[in-house]
Amino acid sequence: xxxxxxxxxxxxxxxxxxxxxxxxxxxxxxxxxxxxxxxxxxxxxxxxxxxxxxxxxxxxxxxxxxxxxxxxxxxxxxxxxxxxxxxxxxxxxxxxxxxxxxxxxxxxxxxxxxxxxxxxxxxxx
Amino acid sequence: xxxxxxxxxxxxxxxxxxxxxxxxxxxxxxxxxxxxxxxxxxxxxxxxxxxxxxxxxxxxxxxxxxxxxxxxxxxxxxxxxxxxxxxxxxxxxxxxxxxxxxxxxxxxxxxxxxxxxxxxxxxxxxxxxxxxxxxxxxxxxxxxxxxxxxxxxxxxxxxxxxxxxxxxxxxxxxxxxxxxxxxxxxxxxxxxxxxxxxxxxxxxxxxxxxxxxxxxxxxxxxxxxxxxxxxxxxxxxxxxxxxxxxxx
Numbered sequence: 001x002x003x004x005x006x007x008x009x010x011x012x013x014x015x016x017x018x019x020x021x022x023x024x025x026x027x028x029x030x031x032x033x034x035x036x037x038x039x040x041x042x043x044x045x046x047x048x049x050x051x052x053x054x055x056x057x058x059x060x061x062x063x064x065x066x067x068x069x070x071x072x073x074x075x076x077x078x079x080x081x082x083x084x085x086x087x088x089x090x091x092x093x094x095x096x097x098x099x100x101x102x103x104x105x106x107x108x109x110x111x112x113x114x115x116x117x118x119x120x121x122x123x124x125x
Numbered sequence: 126x127x128x129x130x131x132x133x134x135x136x137x138x139x140x141x142x143x144x145x146x147x148x149x150x151x152x153x154x155x156x157x158x159x160x161x162x163x164x165x166x167x168x169x170x171x172x173x174x175x176x177x178x179x180x181x182x183x184x185x186x187x188x189x190x191x192x193x194x195x196x197x198x199x200x201x202x203x204x205x206x207x208x209x210x211x212x213x214x215x216x217x218x219x220x221x222x223x224x225x226x227x228x229x230x231x232x233x234x235x236x237x238x239x240x241x242x243x244x245x246x247x248x249x250x251x252x253x254x255x256x257x258x259x260x261x262x263x264x265x266x267x268x269x270x271x272x273x274x275x276x277x278x279x280x281x282x283x284x285x286x287x288x289x290x291x292x293x294x295x296x297x298x299x300x301x302x303x304x305x306x307x308x309x310x311x312x313x314x315x316x317x318x319x320x321x322x323x324x325x326x327x328x329x330x331x332x333x334x335x336x337x338x339x340x341x342x343x344x345x346x347x348x349x350x351x352x353x354x355x356x357x358x359x360x361x362x363x364x365x366x367x368x369x370x371x372x373x
Binding site (some may be wrong): 014016017020021023024088090091093094107108109111112113 | 154168199258
């Protein structure tokens with residue numbers, strides 16, 4: 001039934017933000033999976049390749065968002081997954097885009113509607 | 126002995142200043158997550174049609190307050206970065222016209238709320254430049270938000286971008302409260318606030334134009350203005366079409 005629905009993996013350690021994004025995406029008919037660390041994200045991606053990844057940079061555990069993004073871009077099967085970086089850091093845009101993010105969003109500087117619109121644009125919805 | 130004592134005092138004062146800037150930077154950064162949560166939660170609640178009208182009014186006030194808090198956090202972070210010497214100048218190809226439109230979109234609601242008449246014109250050769258997008262956004266956003274803040278309801282704001290050989294000229298004219306003659310020499314000074322702006326915005330910090338000037342000096346540009354109290358102000362910003370990256 002949900003075969004034609006898009007899947008997004010949210011890599012975000014702030015549970016309140018996770019909840020808000022999931023709720024809003026669900027309202028737009030988009031399925032989500034959430035993890036708190038880059039390691040968990042790798043496991044999840046191997047289980048099911050998402051249509052898009054929403055990725056925070058500062059994450060608990062040994063790997064940060066950039067480490068994960070680099071691994072995704074080096075992997076021939078995963079390298080085409082669009083990754084939007086969603087972060088509180090506003091100084092890392094250049095690095096993120098060089099590593100291969102399709103967009104770089106500073107959380108506080110965007111409304112939830114604008115975020116959903118950017119996600120939908122990247123999913124070509 | 127006197128000389129050694131003075132040098133120690135200066136070193137200690139500089140170290141205290143650096144620690145203060147670090148503290149401000151860290152605190153401001155830590156505030157970003159909760160501010161995002163509050164902002165997005167209120168947005169979700171405001172979309173709920175079952176919210177009673179009196180509560181909707183309060184939500185709208187809290188939302189405005191959160192956006193102001195966000196602006197303040199951004200300002201404190203950016204100023205502390207300059208004071209800690211951690212600002213980098215990253216020159217890369219950017220679409221300047223798009224950056225201006227983005228900033229105007231970001232401020233769209235405030236422009237609508239005040240019923241301001243906005244005009245924006247561009248000349249050719251102002252689109253593709255080699256610049257630092259993040260720093261250009263800070264300059265434009267500060268000048269545009271000041272024009273919005275200090276122009277009375279139903280006033281006018283005119284923005285133009287033009288090309289001048291090696292430079293870009295950004296010009297913003299408002300029909301706002303203007304800068305009193307006695308304050309004009311001090312408006313780029315840290316923490317200075319004009320005598321008339323305190324009435325319009327008592328909570329301002331006096332850091333916005335200080336930050337704009339720091340950025341423009343770093344970029345090798347110029348900023349100047351022409352203002353008449355109670356009639357309005359025009360700010361002019363000139364900066365090179367191509368900048369070289371500076372990594373400290």
